[in-house]
Amino acid sequence: MRWEKLFEDLETQFEAQLAEDARQEVAEGLRVEKARQTLTERLLWAVGQQVVLELPTVGDCRGRLLTVGDGYLSLDCVGKLYVVTFAALRFIRTSSRMLRRGEASRVSLNAVLRAALRDRSHVQLHACDGTHLGSGRLIQVGADFVELHAHPLGEFPRSDRPDHQYLLPTANLGWVVATDWD
Numbered sequence: 001m002r003w004e005k006l007f008e009d010l011e012t013q014f015e016a017q018l019a020e021d022a023r024q025e026v027a028e029g030l031r032v033e034k035a036r037q038t039l040t041e042r043l044l045w046a047v048g049q050q051v052v053l054e055l056p057t058v059g060d061c062r063g064r065l066l067t068v069g070d071g072y073l074s075l076d077c078v079g080k081l082y083v084v085t086f087a088a089l090r091f092i093r094t095s096s097r098m099l100r101r102g103e104a105s106r107v108s109l110n111a112v113l114r115a116a117l118r119d120r121s122h123v124q125l126h127a128c129d130g131t132h133l134g135s136g137r138l139i140q141v142g143a144d145f146v147e148l149h150a151h152p153l154g155e156f157p158r159s160d161r162p163d164h165q166y167l168l169p170t171a172n173l174g175w176v177v178a179t180d181w182d
Helices: 002-036 039-046 109-118
Strands: 050-055 059-069 072-077 080-085 091-093 122-127 132-141 145-150 165-169 173-178
Touching: 039 059, 050 080, 059 080, 072 109, 080 109, 109 132, 109 173, 122 145, 132 165
Parallel strands: none
Antiparallel strands: 050 059, 050 091, 059 072, 072 080, 080 173, 122 132, 122 173, 132 145, 145 165
């Protein structure tokens, strides 16, 4: 009887040790998985939710996170579309309750800019440091630059004003605001 009790006790201790080892292995796996997670992957849990972006010279920009792509995100902020590169973000405040994971957009930043060109949207271009680079309509989106025909909102570009055309490297773009998007 005594031996039986001893073996039962040893078996219980062994099973408890196995359970603890399994728990630690799962916890270590989660730590490794979280350490490999990218900002894009993390933000996918916030797609469709209200977030607050902290942007240089602008401060808080509140809106609904629409998409997350490779190195950028888009936000519906009070009827304006913000397309923001990760390089321009100071930080993002999200809800602690991110319930479902969205899918990363396979659309590149240049493709988003080409859509603004195609739609003839009036855009405001800002550098990563918040400097306003210009406002107007995009007239070309190249592999590594955009060409902007600068003009005030509500006016149409005039071809007799070539001095209002700017070439901007896309590497310098921090964010783009489209004021007349659907």
